[in-house]
Amino acid sequence: MTNRARNIRITAAASVAVVVGMTGLVAVSEPLYRLFCKVTGYGGTPRMAEKASGATGEAMFTVRFDANVARGLSWGFRAAEPQMSVRVGEETLAYYEAKNTSDLPLVGTATFNVQPDRAAPYFNKIQCFCFTEQVLAPGETVRMPVTFFVDPEITKDVHARDIGTITLSYTFFKSDDQSKARVAQSEFKPESKTYSN
């Protein structure tokens, strides 16, 4: 083999190795991403915070609480209060309520979304029930708290400070994995409980 032919093989092999390497990276990205979310509490949240910084401002926002249930999950789901008026920077507690209206235990998972998008980076949640599975026995009701604050930095963002109303929207989906429902069925206890994490 000539020198050039050998070099060509080496370059091509190195290029293929890069492709294989990147493919490998994607292949393990899913568990890595989950780990990352677990460690940082990130999991698609615009922001997760330990607690509010304490600094509050003058500006007031209306926070609307929106609740949806996806097709296939026989739950009732609503916000305890449709909206609240909150002061910027102030830690606020709100509740959502879910009730299993079917006669089977069901596992649901919630996703959420903050609108308008440009408010999302400033909408900090300290506690929420997103991305964790909820098991509800038939007829069972659960109250789920959300603690949040609006970061005072929002008043410095020319594109976001004029927002008067922020909507926090939750959607419950039926989990693909219903095995926990079967466990719940065997230890069914009908009284209402308050969920906290």
Added chain:
Amino acid sequence: MAEAHAHAHGHDHGAHAHHPTGWRRWAYSTNHKDIGTMYIVLAFVASLVGVAFSMMLRAELAYPGMQLIHDQQFYNVLVTAHGLIMVFFVVMPSLIGGFGNWFVPLMIGTPDMAFPRMNNISFWLTLVGLCLVATSTLVGTGAGTGWTVYPPLSNAVFHPGMAVDFAILSLHVAGAASILGAINFITTIFNMRAPGMTFHRMPLFVWAILVTAFLLLLALPVLAGALTMLLTDRNFGTSFFAPQGGGDPIFWQHLFWFFGHPEVYIMIIPAFGIISQVVSTFSKKPVFGYLGMAYAMVAIGFIGFVVWAHHMFTVGFNVETRAYFVIAHFHYVLSVAAVFAIFTGMYYWLPKMCGRMYDERLGQWQFWITFVGVNVLFFPQHFLGLAGMPRRIADYPDAYAGWNLVSSVGAAITLVGTLLFIYLLYRTLTAGERAPANPWGEGATTLEWTVESPAPFHTHEILPNITTQPAE
């Protein structure tokens, strides 16, 4: 460089007369120039479709209300197909597959690419990709996901038909083609340069293609992986991105932008390369700060990857913020910058590719009409964005009416410019004056100008020796 070349084409072609003719010449082509030509033709055909779709969108958006397009899903299908076609089947194939294949071997002084057969496969895969994306618009209600294919919109709940699967497969195939192409370019540029063609003497266009090839190698496997996960989510019950199964749609966005960010540079760096060539030719000096420009392209490629992190930590995806502003902004980058670079490359290299000169006056008209057109088209979209107009809507409140009409008029002007270009191409091919080997004079120092026009089937079979050249 004029004395450096020469003998490259003076030899007897008898030994090579066996190359296939007729349709076989194209179907089985392993010749970098033929393959380059096929890529340019493919991009041309795709651009007719992509532009036609965008004209339908702009026609609908000219006035509030629904006139032409009566349902939002169909509007979304057109937006998606327009975006995908423009990015994957117009800009990339013309800049990389077209000009890259034609001119990288000519510029570095080698007879062909390192893997000519693989080059052939890349082209045909790209064509298959184009057919798949066209199919996706026709099956069921089409793929109305946007070119970013975000779940949950792209999942089986919102898009149950096969359309999204076709779109995904299209990107898979086009991606595979680009990866093979990238390996080919890297191997060619690293190993097949003529004696004396050191990295620091390599034309900037070749540098640009090299950097782009590296970006493709790093970015496309990530897209392919993400698309595979989406495909299995849709069809085989996995839930990488499906919240009801414990997955996370945001995970898609991270993977997508790991690809999407470099993708912007993949489209724009070859454009830089072309502009650098043209500027150095017509200013009759090598691009001031040649090395600076070469390393700038390397640095931009590198940064293109690093800034992906900004998506990682500013989720809530501000990309959608002031939505129409984003449309204006990336059309300035993609449509104004990349497409004008494609026009530039066509004007600059057309004499070499087809052996005929274009009509300079028509060319000037085409430039100015298109230039005015795209600015009238895209500039007002900044105002629409600032006023809060969302993307991907077929109807809008009356408040946005004025600038939308202006923008649509701009689209019509752009269309006139584009049609004029097609006429100019036709005139050049049928009635253009014969082009000399080097129509651009002393400033055109790169090796492609040392072979006759049109460039013969075989070039640089005897390697040009440029060791006598001073480094630039």
